[in-house]
Structure formats: C-alpha cells, structure tokens
Amino acid sequence: MSDVKVLGEFFFSQLSNKPIWDVQGRCIGRLHDLAMRWDNLSPLVTGIRYAKKIPALIPIQWVESWDAEGLHLNTTFDQQQTCPLHDDETFIGKWLLDKQIIDLEGSRIVRVNDISLSWVSRDNHQFVVLVAVDIGVRGLFRRLGIEFLLKSIRNNFVGCQYIKPLENRTSSLQLTREKEQLRQLHPADIADLIEEMDYKQRANFLESLDSQQTIDALSEMELDTQVEMISQMDEERASDILEEMPADEAADILSVLSAEKSEELLRLMESDDAEDVRELMQYEEETAGSLMTTEYIGLPVWLTADQAINELRRLAPEAETIYYLYVIDEQETLEGVLSLRELIIAAPHTPLSELMHTKIVKISPFVDHEKVAEIIHKYGLLAVPVVNDQDQVLGIITVDDVLELLMPDRPRAEIHSSLIARRRLRAKGGHSE
Incomplete structure (x- = not known):
C-alpha cells in the first residue's frame, strides 16, 4: 500500500481571492x-x-506553496501552457459552496x-484533495473572518465519501458510489429528504x-408530494412506476391528476395493471372501495397445506x-380465511x-371510512376483505390504509406495532394466529 503523508490542511475560504505569485514574483491573478475531478474516494484538485x-486553469502541479501572502508557483507563468476545464471536472466553489447537499450518513439535507x-x-507525487465539507456555523464565521468568536465550538464536517450534491455534476465513479449509498437508506429517510428539496x-x-427506491419512497410520502413526483417524471417512467406501485396508491395519485394526464398514464400502463387501477378509481373518496x-x-x-405454501411463494x-x-372458489367467492401461522x-x-375459518369479518365496498375503522378496531384486524353482493372478493383493506384516519398525528410504525400487539392479545373472528 502506498505511504500517504499529509503535508498540510486548509479551507477553501482561506485561499479564496488570494493572490497568485509566479517564481519571478509577478502577481498573475487571484x-x-x-x-476538481472525482477520480477516487477523495476528489482531486x-x-x-x-x-x-x-x-483557462493553472495546473495544480505548478503550485509550490501557500501562505498568508497567497499562492506561490514553482515556475514562470505562461498563459500558453495553461489548461482548459475538462468535461469530467467541475469548480469546487461554484458547485458546492453555499449549496444544499445530502449528508448520506445522517440522511439529511445540509x-x-x-x-x-x-x-x-x-x-513522490503531491496532490490536493477534497476531504470534507463544513456544514456548521463555525465554517460560516470562518468565511466572514471572525472564526475566533467560535473557537470553543467544534467544527461540523461531513466527509466527502458521504456527500451527494443535488446538482448532478460528478463522475460515473462517484454516481455509482452514491447510488450504492442511497440503496442503504430507509425509504422513509429518502422521502424525508425529498420533502426538504425544492x-x-x-x-x-x-x-x-x-x-x-422511487416506489418505496413514494409510499412514505403525502399524497400531494406523490402527485408532484409523478408529474415531474416523463410519462414513460411515470407509467412504469405506477404499474409497480400498489394499485390503491396508484389510483389515489391518478385521481388527483387531471383527467387528461391520468388517462394518458393509464393508457401507457400494462392492461391488467391499468384495469385494477380503473376499478379502484370508480369508488367515491369516502368509501371502503x-x-x-x-x-x-x-x-x-x-x-x-403443502400446495398452498408453494402457491404462496409464487404470489407473496x-x-x-x-x-x-x-x-x-372458482368464481372468487370467499369461502374462508386462515392465518399464515396456521398454514x-x-x-x-x-x-x-x-383449516380455514368460515366465520369471516367482511365489508362492502360502499361502507364509509368510519365503519371500516370501527370494524378493524373492534376485531383487532390487520386486514379486512372487501366483497360484493355475491361474496366475491374485490380486494382487502389493510390496517396501514386506515392508520391516518384513526390517528393522523402518530407515526405509522408506532401505530402498526401497537395494533399487531393488540391483535395477538385479541385473536377473534376466525383470524386467529
């Protein structure tokens, strides 16, 4: 492994607007x-x-040293030997300073x-590398020249390996690394990040x-943000996302969009998926449907039981x-219900x-939300089937679907956990575990 030695550390604010002197003592600019080029985990200046x-740029190799008087070159400045900004490079200050970024480690925008x-x-080669960004108030005071007022306050850094700029101007290597880190974030964290963005x-x-990732994050967002996200996508991607989303969530989104936009997206979706969504969109807003x-x-x-487990692996x-x-049965008439544990x-x-229980709690698609919440609460259910007049299953309503109706100010995970605990204590109505 190569021996890396740190020769010095400094901040961008300490160099910004400093004069640049060539070997002959001439000030050739500021x-x-x-x-910067993101060639490795640490971006290279x-x-x-x-x-x-x-x-044009002065190659970093021309820099001999820096001090309070400015930067000192190790050669005579020659404009003919300067170099252009390449496509895989960007300016550090313009790209990062005063900009919002994602702190991938803390799952927040800073x-x-x-x-x-x-x-x-x-x-035997010297490099200047970007190590971290300062997101604390001390960094702001440093730029104003009054950092001494906050010397008792620690710096607040985010390492370059954990930053994701919101302006896409990075190398393919950096984008690959960022995508891998994003995959490790919880969908709720991604949703929170998106909520903070313009x-x-x-x-x-x-x-x-x-x-x-987009589907999982959308499921954690409020409906108005979901609608905005879908509206921002091109129609092909939006239709693909809606296809993969739970049909009830897709129906909620499409119901808010304009009739023209909604119909166009439905047309681009796979016919079976579009049909499921259309069926759900026909129900009035306040109904179980x-x-x-x-x-x-x-x-x-x-x-x-053995055949059912094999089928479950396919359908789950x-x-x-x-x-x-x-x-x-063959007509999708509801004959009974059993729990996963029983199977x-x-x-x-x-x-x-x-194995099945034939005494089943079920509801009509036309009952109101209050009745749905009442039934789920009364029987401690995690889901309730919705049937038509012929007892054919139209769908189910899960406890998650009524959480915000019951307790809109409490975290979803907290309510879900409490209902599961309650369900285990009160196994009723043919849904015992």
Whole structure:
C-alpha cells in the first residue's frame, strides 16, 4: 500500500481571492475557484481558476506553496501552457459552496459553509484533495473572518465519501458510489429528504433513484408530494412506476391528476395493471372501495397445506400482506380465511377446507371510512376483505390504509406495532394466529 503523508490542511475560504505569485514574483491573478475531478474516494484538485473572464486553469502541479501572502508557483507563468476545464471536472466553489447537499450518513439535507482540503504526498507525487465539507456555523464565521468568536465550538464536517450534491455534476465513479449509498437508506429517510428539496432539486434527485427506491419512497410520502413526483417524471417512467406501485396508491395519485394526464398514464400502463387501477378509481373518496387494494392472497379451496405454501411463494411478492390468506372458489367467492401461522404449522396434506375459518369479518365496498375503522378496531384486524353482493372478493383493506384516519398525528410504525400487539392479545373472528 502506498505511504500517504499529509503535508498540510486548509479551507477553501482561506485561499479564496488570494493572490497568485509566479517564481519571478509577478502577481498573475487571484484564486477564484479550484477545478476538481472525482477520480477516487477523495476528489482531486486539478487546477486553479486565476481570472474570472479567462476560462483557462493553472495546473495544480505548478503550485509550490501557500501562505498568508497567497499562492506561490514553482515556475514562470505562461498563459500558453495553461489548461482548459475538462468535461469530467467541475469548480469546487461554484458547485458546492453555499449549496444544499445530502449528508448520506445522517440522511439529511445540509448547507455547505466551507470546504476542507488537504495537501498530501504519495509515491513522490503531491496532490490536493477534497476531504470534507463544513456544514456548521463555525465554517460560516470562518468565511466572514471572525472564526475566533467560535473557537470553543467544534467544527461540523461531513466527509466527502458521504456527500451527494443535488446538482448532478460528478463522475460515473462517484454516481455509482452514491447510488450504492442511497440503496442503504430507509425509504422513509429518502422521502424525508425529498420533502426538504425544492422543485428542481427533486427532479435531479429522482434521477439518482432506481424504480424500486422511487416506489418505496413514494409510499412514505403525502399524497400531494406523490402527485408532484409523478408529474415531474416523463410519462414513460411515470407509467412504469405506477404499474409497480400498489394499485390503491396508484389510483389515489391518478385521481388527483387531471383527467387528461391520468388517462394518458393509464393508457401507457400494462392492461391488467391499468384495469385494477380503473376499478379502484370508480369508488367515491369516502368509501371502503377507495381504501382497498386488489393485491391480496387468494388460495383455491381445493389446495392442501403443502400446495398452498408453494402457491404462496409464487404470489407473496405481489401481495400487500400475507398475514391473512383468503380461500376462494372458482368464481372468487370467499369461502374462508386462515392465518399464515396456521398454514405453516398444518400437516402438509391437510386440505385448506379443513383449516380455514368460515366465520369471516367482511365489508362492502360502499361502507364509509368510519365503519371500516370501527370494524378493524373492534376485531383487532390487520386486514379486512372487501366483497360484493355475491361474496366475491374485490380486494382487502389493510390496517396501514386506515392508520391516518384513526390517528393522523402518530407515526405509522408506532401505530402498526401497537395494533399487531393488540391483535395477538385479541385473536377473534376466525383470524386467529
């Protein structure tokens, strides 16, 4: 491994606007910005912008030292030997200073008040690297020249490996690393980050997310933010996202969009997915039908426990919940219900008809939200089936779908946990675990 030695550390604010002196003692300009290339985990400084109206750069290799008087070059300045800003480079100050970035480690949006750089030596070569950004008030005071007032306050740094600028101007290597770090964030954290961004920042950030991350994050957002996100996407991507979302959530979003926009997105969706969403959109806003999802586990009544488990493996990835398994006949008429636990502990060859409970709590799609909440609360259910007049299953309403109706100010996870605990204490109505 190469031996890396730190020769010096400094802040961008300490160099900004400092004079630049060549080896002959001539002042050839001032440091207006630093060019950077993200070639490794630590971004490398490649050049110095020495004049506002001249795009050329002084190569960083020309710098011999710096002190209170400015930067000192190790050669005679020759404008003919300066270099341009390349496509894979960007200006540190213009790109980061005073800009909002994502702190990937803290899952928050912060503002850059200063930039920490190091002068390092490795294999007999010297480099200037971006080490971290200062997001604390001390960085702001440093730029104002009054840092001495806050010497008792610690600096607040975010390492360069944990920053994601909201303006997409990084190398493919950096983008790959950022995407890997984003995959490790919880969808709720991603949703919170998006909520803090302005319209343009949200559009740029969405490009960093893959489809599943976008879907998971959308599920954590308020409806108005979901609508805004879908509206910002091009129609092809928006339709793909809506296809993969739970049908009830997609229906909620499309119901708010204009009729023309909604119809265009439905047209681009796969026909089966679009049909499910259209069915849900027909219900009035305050009815059970508007809360339900069509993604549930329906198992044929003639299956054995072992066959049902194999079928469950196939169906589970698309289901909203697998706590309850609904037993249906050829016409999708609801015959019974059993819990996942009951299925797993049953003897392999036991028919579902012997395992299922036939006393079922169920509701009509036309009852109001208050009735739905009352039934789920009364029986301690995690989900309730919605059926038509012929007892055919139209969908289910999960406890998550009524959380905000019951307790809008409490965290979703907290309410869900309490209802699960309550459910275990009060197994009733043929839904015992």
